[in-house]
Amino acid sequence: MTRITIFPLPGVVLYPGLQLPLHIFEPRYRAMISDALARDRLIGMIQPQRPEEGAPLFSIGCLGRIGDVEALEDGRFNIILEGESRFRIVKELDVTTPFRQVEAELIEDSEDEALAPVERASFEREARRFADMQGYAVDWDQVARLDDVSLINGVSQIAPFDPAAKQALLEANGLGARCELLVQLMQFFGRHGEGDEEGVTLQ
Structure with missing residues (x-):
């Protein structure tokens, strides 16, 4: 099992091997990026089931590693998130951080699949x-x-x-x-x- 800091964002998905540019401006997500940069540079992109605060999450998201970072003077960030692995949520954790965290299992996808x-x-x-x-x-x-x-x-x-x-x-x-x-x-x-x-x- 893996503990993952998550960024719930409706309409936004990330895939392994692809990149996602993000502009981070909300205080809790600025804290999330600062925390991730100080630890492992990993955050999980996942969609909430409804576009409202604290909404239940879909079960599958994608873990991303923060690549390029631009820290702006007012505390905002521009980042490039690089997809690493899909994950399946096992349970959401009860945390004191302003951002949500889950316990999840990583999904192993084949990197060399091909279409007919x-x-x-x-x-x-x-x-x-x-x-x-x-x-x-x-x-x-x-x-x-x-x-x-x-x-x-x-x-x-x-x-x-x-x-x-x-x-x-x-x-x-x-x-x-x-x-x-x-x-x-x-x-x-x-x-x-x-x-x-x-x-x-x-x-």
Whole structure:
């Protein structure tokens, strides 16, 4: 078991091997960063189930190591968090710190998973269609050079889906399962996301 300081943030997920830039301004999270820098530089990104103070947490998040740090004069921080491992919460701890902490088990994900060529082709086809619908400019030559893990996890991390969808992607076990879900979500949001000012949700 591992004790993890957590940063609950709705709509934000991190994946192993990827980076997440964060601007830290709330006093309790400034304290969290100062504490992490003095210890092991590790914090866990996880989504709350509701966007409110003290809300229950989803069970799976991602442990990140603080890489680049910019400490601003007024106490705020700009940091780059580097994803290391997904984790599953066992229990939340009763703590006196202003930030929450949990006991968790780390999830071992394979670093060399690969998609079947037909899966990769299907994903890229759907991604092009989705990007066109959303008006995104994408360097497809650069996309083609990405390995399967970086591609699928990278799109899962930045895709403009609701928190429940982003959580489902994070919880998917195996690259193939995550890729399949990502294609389904792009199809779903591509069909239903346009012209809906309130957005669309899978909850």
